[in-house]
Amino acid sequence: MKPIARSDAPGPFAGAPVRIGALAPLTRPGWIDAGRHLLAGLQLAASDVNATGGIAGRPLELVVRDTRGDPQHAAAAVEEFAGLGVAALAGEYHSVVARAAAARADALGVPFLCASAVLDTLTDRPTDRVARLAPPQSRSWPIYADVLLRAGHRRIAVATEPSAYWNAGAHILREHLAPRGGQVIELDARALGPAAVGDAVVDHGATALLLLVGFPEPAVSIVNAVRRDRRLARVLLGAPAGQPEFATWAGSLGDQGAAVPFLRYLPARLSPLGARVEAVLRERLAEAPSFVAFEGYDTLLVLADALRTHGTDRAGLAGAWPHIDVEGTRGRIRFARVPGVDVWQWATAPIQVVDRDPARPDRFRVLHPDGKA
Known part of the structure; x- marks a missing residue:
């Protein structure tokens, strides 16, 4: 090379x-x-x-x-x-x-x-x-899960693709949420098309849908399908891996990509x-x-x-x-x-949960400002 x-x-x-x-x-x-x-x-x-x-x-x-x-x-x-x-x-x-x-x-x-x-x-x-x-994922993703719990979400669907990373994330969410009254419902994004993902969210009574999938696809298609579905108007979309951090997310989704919480590592x-x-x-x-x-x-x-x-x-x-x-x-x-x-680890790396402001999608709202759950 x-x-x-x-x-x-x-x-x-x-x-x-x-x-x-x-x-x-x-x-x-x-x-x-x-x-x-x-x-x-x-x-x-x-x-x-x-x-x-x-x-x-x-x-x-x-x-x-x-x-x-x-x-x-x-x-x-x-x-x-x-x-x-x-x-x-x-x-x-x-x-x-x-x-x-x-x-x-x-x-x-x-x-x-x-x-x-x-x-x-x-x-x-x-x-x-x-x-x-x-x-490490075991420190940041539980913080994300606690933000969901504090917002009142107990039945949380996750659209997933096969990957050691996505599998680990779903496992961390499940293990953290279960003792606190939460439930994780896994949806296979490969087997279900974007519309079918929305149907499954409705069928399971989930109030949040997390995107543990690749970007731009199938993430963009799932977001668009969910935003168009009136049955899902109150369902929170989330992307803990940080896809909305980058300008291409806003460029691909515009206003539809706002109010999707994600993890980022800034103080x-x-x-x-x-x-x-x-x-x-x-x-x-x-x-x-x-x-x-x-x-x-x-x-x-x-x-x-x-x-x-x-x-x-x-x-x-x-x-x-x-x-x-x-x-x-x-x-x-x-x-x-x-x-x-x-491995040797920076143990106190900063952790935030943020989303893009629906009023100004080019700006971020900090939903959780530090690394303390």
Whole structure:
């Protein structure tokens, strides 16, 4: 595979570049919007690192590979990066893709800081080589479920497609809601067309329908079918995985895409660094940066700190995670061991539940402002 992009360092440097392998979904069937925002954050951080002297006088070089949202492509990219001698890996958005990348990185001894994927089981065994910024699904999805409960929703339908990520999400919802009087009704989105999904919601008496499906399809078709069905006028649509975060959601659905709560990983207020980064990314992207762009920036920021303090040797870098203490765009970043998660984890990553304001679909309403359920 040929490089998609690289961050060249301005100005004179004393040594050879320190290379970071970056993984992002930049073509379909990957989620291109997420990949574009992730890469923008990674590249801006690489430029900022080089503007402040690089890594011990050496430039930081970002070498990017397109995962296409495909686990096999990601695993092949990790193999290539290992051969290229990169110091570490960064990025990825899709959970099942990040899992494949993490497995190969661990096997090959290459440190990997995962930016955005939330699947708890990124690896099958405890490892020091992999760390993650995004909160695990077992922490964020129960917060989402509690927002539904507080809004009075007890019978919740979920339209699902086969995927380890969607399956894990449905399981977390079911296990969290059942002891609190809630019920999860699973609907197979592959077997049921959009109209039939609506019929099933009516038949089961559900008051909320969560979209655990791909975007744009079948998510867009299901939203349109539900919004047109008068029987479902009071049914809440939800998308916990964050599809409404991106401009293409609003572009595809317009006003119909408002009032669909989703998870995003931003604090109530960005740090001063975050405010500066937000302004630059807004100009570069020609739209408001998503939480994924901030995850990308913070990923490179953390790796740069680890490289400066622990050197560029892969084994030494893999031991850096418990010593990281970095002020990122979204708060102080420190890593810990979290029960049920076999990688080093930013345990206090911010969590919000938001939706697009029906009065102004280009703006977001914060329904749950922090990570406390």
